[in-house]
Amino acid sequence: MSGKAVMARLAVPLGMLCLSGVYAFGVFNIRVQFDEGFVGPKFLPGLLCLLAFLLLGKIIWSELRGLQSEKADAEALAARHSDRLKWRPFWVAVSILAYVAAFKLLGYPLATFLLAAALIGLFSETRPGLLKLALFSSVITAVFYGLFAVAFSVRLALLPEGLLWILQ
Structure with missing residues (x-):
């Protein structure tokens, strides 16, 4: 598969991964005024960052595996490339x-x-x-x-x- 096709399939997930990294950097810069225990001001943003990294990693992993797989069904390939999913x-x-x-x-x-x-x-x-x-x-x-x-x-x-x- 050509380099353009690989970039076309990975551009949005990689871009979102970069934005999540910037967001995660901001989470680490949140200053805690006093100890609020486990659920402080960093908890929910940190949880969202972790979830974003995990889900985007899964998307990128499945896209890379899909690139290596040549036995993809034509119908599944059309569904994967639909605008809604992309x-x-x-x-x-x-x-x-x-x-x-x-x-x-x-x-x-x-x-x-x-x-x-x-x-x-x-x-x-x-x-x-x-x-x-x-x-x-x-x-x-x-x-x-x-x-x-x-x-x-x-x-x-x-x-x-x-x-x-x-x-x-």
């Missing part, structure tokens, strides 16, 4: 950046609900119905609220700051 890591990163940007303005419940809905839409093979999408997104939001607010005692902004700003 740009999926990019749209995941955009969704997460939008979540981070909107978290303070919208509050935890709405921002997390919208992120969950976006990720479900990205990773669903079929288009889920609106009711099913709302149900799954609500369950995901509740589970993560239980994990962080209840289990780890992380304070989450429940009310949208944008709403408080409007009411003033």
Whole structure:
């Protein structure tokens, strides 16, 4: 396979890996004011970095293995190169950046609900119905609220700051 074809298949994952590295460097520069135990200000960003590195490593590994495999089925090859799959890591990163940007303005419940809905839409093979999408997104939001607010005692902004700003 030519060098251009290899770069075409690895460009987006490698670019996302570089951005994750920059983000990880920023996580290590977060200053901790006082010891908050295991779940401090570096915990969630560090967890996201680790998850990004692992998933991008898996994507790159599978792409490299796919390059070596000449027995690929034509139908599977067409599915792998579809635009939706090729740009999926990019749209995941955009969704997460939008979540981070909107978290303070919208509050935890709405921002997390919208992120969950976006990720479900990205990773669903079929288009889920609106009711099913709302149900799954609500369950995901509740589970993560239980994990962080209840289990780890992380304070989450429940009310949208944008709403408080409007009411003033």
